[in-house]
Amino acid sequence: MAKYIFVTGGVVSSLGKGITSASIGKLLESKGLKVTLIKCDPYINVDPGTMNPYQHGEVYVLDDGAETDLDLGHYERFTNAKLTRDNNITTGKIYYSVITKERRGDYLGKTVQIIPHITDEIKNSIKKVAENRKVDVIIVEIGGTVGDIESLPFLEAIRQLRLEVGRDYAINVHVTLVPYIKSAGEIKTKPTQHSVGTLREIGIIPDIIICRTEKNLSAEIKAKIALFCSVDNEAVIQAIDVESIYEVPLCLKKENLDKLIMRLLNMKCEDGGLTEWENSTIKRLKFPSREVEIAVVGKYIALQDAYKSIYEALVHGAIVNNAKLIIRKVDSENIEKDGAKSHMEGVGGILVPGGFGSRGIEGKIKAIQYARENKIPYLGLCLGMQTAIVEFARNVCGMKGANSTEFDKRTRFPVISLLEEQKRVSAKGATMRLGAYECALKKSTKAHQVYKKIRIYERHRHRYEFNNKYRAAFERKGIVFSGIYPKKDLVEIIELKDHPWFMACQFHPEFKSKPDKAHPLFREFIKAALKF
Ligand code: GLN
Numbered sequence: 001m002a003k004y005i006f007v008t009g010g011v012v013s014s015l016g017k018g019i020t021s022a023s024i025g026k027l028l029e030s031k032g033l034k035v036t037l038i039k040c041d042p043y044i045n046v047d048p049g050t051m052n053p054y055q056h057g058e059v060y061v062l063d064d065g066a067e068t069d070l071d072l073g074h075y076e077r078f079t080n081a082k083l084t085r086d087n088n089i090t091t092g093k094i095y096y097s098v099i100t101k102e103r104r105g106d107y108l109g110k111t112v113q114i115i116p117h118i119t120d121e122i123k124n125s126i127k128k129v130a131e132n133r134k135v136d137v138i139i140v141e142i143g144g145t146v147g148d149i150e151s152l153p154f155l156e157a158i159r160q161l162r163l164e165v166g167r168d169y170a171i172n173v174h175v176t177l178v179p180y181i182k183s184a185g186e187i188k189t190k191p192t193q194h195s196v197g198t199l200r201e202i203g204i205i206p207d208i209i210i211c212r213t214e215k216n217l218s219a220e221i222k223a224k225i226a227l228f229c230s231v232d233n234e235a236v237i238q239a240i241d242v243e244s245i246y247e248v249p250l251c252l253k254k255e256n257l258d259k260l261i262m263r264l265l266n267m268k269c270e271d272g273g274l275t276e277w278e279n280s281t282i283k284r285l286k287f288p289s290r291e292v293e294i295a296v297v298g299k300y301i302a303l304q305d306a307y308k309s310i311y312e313a314l315v316h317g318a319i320v321n322n323a324k325l326i327i328r329k330v331d332s333e334n335i336e337k338d339g340a341k342s343h344m345e346g347v348g349g350i351l352v353p354g355g356f357g358s359r360g361i362e363g364k365i366k367a368i369q370y371a372r373e374n375k376i377p378y379l380g381l382c383l384g385m386q387t388a389i390v391e392f393a394r395n396v397c398g399m400k401g402a403n404s405t406e407f408d409k410r411t412r413f414p415v416i417s418l419l420e421e422q423k424r425v426s427a428k429g430a431t432m433r434l435g436a437y438e439c440a441l442k443k444s445t446k447a448h449q450v451y452k453k454i455r456i457y458e459r460h461r462h463r464y465e466f467n468n469k470y471r472a473a474f475e476r477k478g479i480v481f482s483g484i485y486p487k488k489d490l491v492e493i494i495e496l497k498d499h500p501w502f503m504a505c506q507f508h509p510e511f512k513s514k515p516d517k518a519h520p521l522f523r524e525f526i527k528a529a530l531k532f
Helices: 015-028 071-078 089-105 114-133 152-165 190-201 219-229 247-252 257-264 277-286 310-322 332-338 363-374 385-394 446-453 468-476 520-531
Strands: 002-007 034-040 087-089 137-142 170-177 208-211 235-241 290-298 324-331 347-351 378-381 414-418 433-440 454-460 464-466 479-485 490-496 502-505
Touching: 002 015, 002 152, 015 071, 015 087, 015 137, 015 170, 015 247, 034 071, 034 114, 071 464, 071 520, 087 089, 087 114, 087 290, 089 114, 114 137, 114 152, 137 152, 152 170, 152 290, 170 190, 170 490, 190 208, 190 219, 208 257, 219 235, 219 247, 235 247, 235 490, 247 257, 247 277, 277 310, 290 332, 290 363, 290 520, 310 324, 310 464, 324 332, 324 520, 332 363, 347 363, 347 385, 347 520, 363 378, 363 385, 378 385, 378 520, 385 414, 385 468, 385 502, 433 446, 446 479, 446 490, 446 502, 464 468, 464 490, 468 479, 468 490, 468 520, 502 520
Parallel strands: 002 137, 002 170, 034 087, 034 137, 170 208, 208 235, 290 324, 290 347, 347 378, 378 502
Antiparallel strands: 414 464, 433 454, 433 479, 479 490, 490 502
């Protein structure tokens, strides 16, 4: 039977619960265990696919087409867990299912209530993953902060689940903030005491307390937290701020978190380490031999989380190339005002990420023109491919006013448009082309050199496609369509003949990159940028 680790958070949000959960997964995998991770999100949206990045950060897409919370990105980057839509449970999904059952008559004669119907639905959703995956450990992260109204049903569900499976089969890990008050020169434990108190009121007793802190915690402070929160001294784990998130598993290991978890869950196994991770990935990350600067031209630049997987994939590309990455975040609306040159000067490469809606589009097009004309390495992702097509149509093929019909329905040259099947769709939730699709690469193209194979699978999240009517016109002017989705003959990758490194794809390669296994497109993009 799989064992459970429930992760809750206290005091404030943005504590890095997702990274902590992913790091625990990494530590357990290093011991030879098989893990999976679940994120429970208390909001009522069925999935985050309908949310603006300013609300929720990036929407992370899985192979099966699920649009999920960005923490699943951390889970996939840190561990080998194979995640599906079942790994992200939301209040919306739970209610949707319970209400559907109620209408069908499954609860005939009963009053349908939060306890037991909603909590049972949550427990069953978690148990379903545990049963189907054949894993040793299942890490369940509860979104939000203890004390929120929304997360109460989830907390009640994990309380019950722990009772059901028994002490040797489940532990509670509470991630909390231990702030340093500068003016007093003191580290404060009271917020942690309060949040553990709140947890206890609802019947959850933490076994491990992970303390997020900017200063080292003394033995006295740890002992104080242990005393007031009723855990062993060794169960108070320091998680100090680090330069890179990829150092977190090492920091937690230094605190012996892996051994503690194994003991509490009564598990014995090999004493594996993180040597490879430490000696290769982290060393290269911390001691790079050169530097590379990449401009990311987007419209959600102000928000750190909006392009999370892209920033991470760039870091991975820099790691394999032994380089330190500098990201220049450029708001595409500023390019509309000032032109591209002043914002782009000095960068080694330009990246235009995915996006929706017309705001900032013309600035992205200008940035792409600048990359094309000045032979600066360019990587376009999804909308970054569509805008590259629009730029090329207007400025090379002479198609004045060319556009995507997303931005100009009446354009004379709809070089990016909707397929017939998408035109019939009006509902917004989960109706895009989503998830992994096959892509066949043309031999002897740059794409083929990059991937070194001819069949790849990449994840999608878009409605619009390249309009095949214009394929020949583009090819005549020097665009190579190097990747195609064979079943429907859709363009997946484009590149320029007359440019050292200009590639764009309709899919999102950033979702499949890992710190110790950079995605080939990012690896080669950074390599080209270093040469520029
Ligand atoms: N808005 C574009 C589309 O729907 C691009 C989407 C994206 O970049 N993810 O096709």
